[in-house]
Amino acid sequence: MLGNLFPLNSDKPFTDQEKVGHNRYHPEIPPVATVKPGDSFRVDSREWFDGAIKNDDSADDILNAPMNKVHGLTGPFRIEGAEPGDLLIVDILDVGPIPQEEGPLAGQGWGYTGIFAKSNGGSFLVEQFPDAYKAVWDFHGPWATSRHIPEVKFEGLIHPGIMATAPSPELLARWNKREGDLIATDPNRVPPLALPPEPDEAVLGGISQDDWDRVASEAARTAPPRENGGNQDIKNLTKGSRVFYPVFVDGANFSIGDLHFSQGDGEITFCGGIEMGGYIELHVDLIKGGMETYGVAENAIFMPGRQDPHFSEWISFSGTSVTLDGEQRYLDSHLSYQRAILHAIEYLSKFGYSKEQAYLLLGAAPIEGRLSSVVDIPNSCSTVYIPTAIFDFDVRPSANGPHQIDPGMGAPKAADPTYG
Template sequence: MPIYEFRCTQCGDFEATHPMSTAPKKQPCPVCGEDARKLFSPANLSTLNSPRARAIDSAARTAETPDVHNRWHPDIPPIATLKRGESYRIDCREWFDGAIKNDDSADDIRDAPLNKVHALSGPFAVEGAEPGDLLIVDILDVGPIPQEQGALAGQGWGYTGIFAQKNGGSFLVDQFPDAYKAVWDFQGGECTSRHIPGVRFTGITHPGLMGTAPSADLLKKWNKREGDLIATEPNRVPPLALPPEPDSAILGTLSGSDFDRVASEAARTAPPRENGGNQDIKNFTKGSRVFYPVFVSGGHLSMGDLHFSQGDGEITFCGGIEMGGFIDIHVDVIKDGMDTYGVSENAIFMPGRNGPVYSEWLAFSGTSVTLDGEQRYLDSQLSYQRAILHAIDYLSKFGYSKEQAYLLLGAAPIEGRFSGVVDIPNSCATVYIPTEIFDFDVRPSASGPFQIDPGMGAPKSLNPG
């Protein structure tokens, strides 16, 4: 006998009914209250999206909803249970939850509320998942807020920011200590920016952050080792790590003394850790399959920090094209998978095969020697910084400001590689820029570099704050 469903066309809430319901074919939705809960037959169910594990009102703020959190802790209650072998659509907020505007000022980047990130959807329990298992998550689709144009990132636009030194800084914080911003407009799968003219590229859309909750013991390990690091230089700007911070903590449905305890213990979501977390892997896109270690009963899966595009390294810190949107996932479990496959920490994944395919590149290299000429021993991070700086210097010869070039390298799908890590004392890193993203020929030639009109340029915060 066929299964029918009541489904809300406004928020996505659904309820299966079997056999054919005799209830009215349209009724108020018990979740969002809109008179948009309709009865669908099997014939038209195939035109609908996957069941929404959680639909989020994009106009609401994080503090007004219990569906999100911005800390890692095993005691944050799950907001729903996902069934093994089922697919779901999960709506995600932009990582600053609306603090960044579609305008020509970078003051919002300068003043970005770092204590509030990330606005994560979840946590979700997965039925049958227990410590020692591997959680399988397939990314079926991911994208900006569907069919919406508006004031929130993801509603037809996104942004890239260079973070100010006092607010976390960037990969090149010593050379770029001030706040800058570029806004990108989406058209289909491509994007352009009024702040960086002369480029257009297809986004490799992906979640910057996805992961499972830590156990109590693992959380203590995180806090101890990061606290020890902070203690080596406690007054450093930007800091060496971010300790637990109750201010602006969002912990789902927790309240009272439970909230206060968890807020004082919970880990910040900024860095990647053994649970996955904020890995910012640009190839973690549609078609990817990831295997997460499970540390608590149910797994407590969370996700967010969606990017329309990103270059390898997310080098400006706010370096992808940040947006809100949706992610469709399928979940399953490998029992005892952590021991079976030796995945005791850090997820493994199979990247998707979607996204733009570029065939022509311009590559820049760097070695582990500082700008002051100091020799470092096999410092691959320094090598990558030098490769990026060489690319920025090159692009500035075409008329871009160095800040425009830096923002572009953070947003466009550049390839970063550690090319040599054994030839003492210099490691070598390379960065590959796809030449097809430019509206002009960016290759060296006897005629010299084409001169673009840089337009209004990338907005800079005039007051360092």
């Protein structure tokens, strides 16, 4: 083990650290360190808003979250000998919250989940939930509980939301062209269809001042997943996972960030995982020429770890590709998953949860989302599975009727409900 190659001081902002990471993708961002195939090393990671979200009972910080700052990524790391066309092997050896610290930063004994306002990112169910809400979760070893969502407790499925290699100049240009073309179809949409390069709040590591303006105007936002991996938010990329990333530039220039204590499939509230800072230990290796050998021209393949909590009983909800207004859509799996989630929210509200509490819970807890049928025209069928063990009560339907929880203070809502 090489030790911590990217230490973070919790008392300093992300940009004032010993080594400065980045929050945009560009092939010219220089590596902060070099490792060799076969090396193992540890790095620290800052939560995606660098401390802007507080451990309190207000959602105003979610409403006003500084979207241009995300994501603060650790790296990039040059892998000695890596060349375009190789596959980079990344093993997750360990991952967790900021060790032995309690304090004001997410990861210091707590994390948060947010429903984002329509005017500031939105969410999977943005039309039904256009306003900003927040839930704070306290960590108790492997467990999470929340004063904002009572009578639930579950083990964390800790994972990085982002792991990525750097794009080549050609790949970066393709991203900017296709996403720019999409934005042009509805440039004033709220929330936007995509995020163009944005120099404001850009963090570009060791880019020189002479090149800063040009690189900032070209560098891609880290919000979506792309061919290099990126913000895939795959909850199963936890301890014990092995991931194979395509290499597009010499050295691969691998980065990591956006740690989550837990998350449900889809990260449906946008800030749907339990966001936190922390650490991650990695082992890297190379398969020379692996992209051609294994047909991995784009997007990573992975072998999920086996360290996740195991549940034996589930309560599940289905949805089909019919809108709330009764309009039939053709095999729209995105819509059918929305409908499944809405059915689960409606069900949980019968136990005394507000619909916002239920939505936040489904974003944070280790729910499973599945495409159950995608061939039976015209209706796609999607399902969401909720482990029954996360509840302190029997959540199953019965002749006795639903248990009534005490909702407590509820999930904080932003003071300004205006969403544009």
